[in-house]
Amino acid sequence: MPAQVETVGLRIAQLRQAHRMTQEALGDRNCTAADVARFESGQAEPSEGLLRGFAVRLGCPLSYLRRVRVGSGPGLVRSGTAGCLEALRQGVSGRGRSSR
Numbered sequence: 001m002p003a004q005v006e007t008v009g010l011r012i013a014q015l016r017q018a019h020r021m022t023q024e025a026l027g028d029r030n031c032t033a034a035d036v037a038r039f040e041s042g043q044a045e046p047s048e049g050l051l052r053g054f055a056v057r058l059g060c061p062l063s064y065l066r067r068v069r070v071g072s073g074p075g076l077v078r079s080g081t082a083g084c085l086e087a088l089r090q091g092v093s094g095r096g097r098s099s100r
Contacts, residue, residue, distance in 0.1 A: 008051070011065055013040040015058040028053055 016026050016036075023036040031050055038044040046054065055062040 007042055008045065008065055009040040009042045012036070012046075012054055012058070015060055016040075019058060021057075026054065026057055028057075 012026070016023070023033040023040070027033055027036050031046075031053070035044070035046075035050075039046045039050075051065050052062055055065055058065075
């Protein structure tokens with residue numbers, strides 16, 4: 001089985017969907033829904049500032065969005081996202097997390 005790459009965009013998409021957010025809701029005045037779609041599909045990479053905003057709105061540590069893993073198991077993406085969500089349930093959060 002070929003290796004799967006867990007990209008920043010894929011992590012953003014998985015977390016956004018887990019939070020039942022639209023691409024428009026994840027964006028802000030500097031980032032349209034179309035921009036979010038390009039990031040999620042891997043057509044573009046978000047800037048550091050946009051990544052920080054995504055981390056806050058997704059309630060996830062910035063380091064989680066920055067990290068990219070390569071593996072061959074079918075559960076790779078699911079386990080990574082589940083790990084982040086589990087950490088959030090246990091009270092682990094990134095710096096700058098808002099109460100939104």
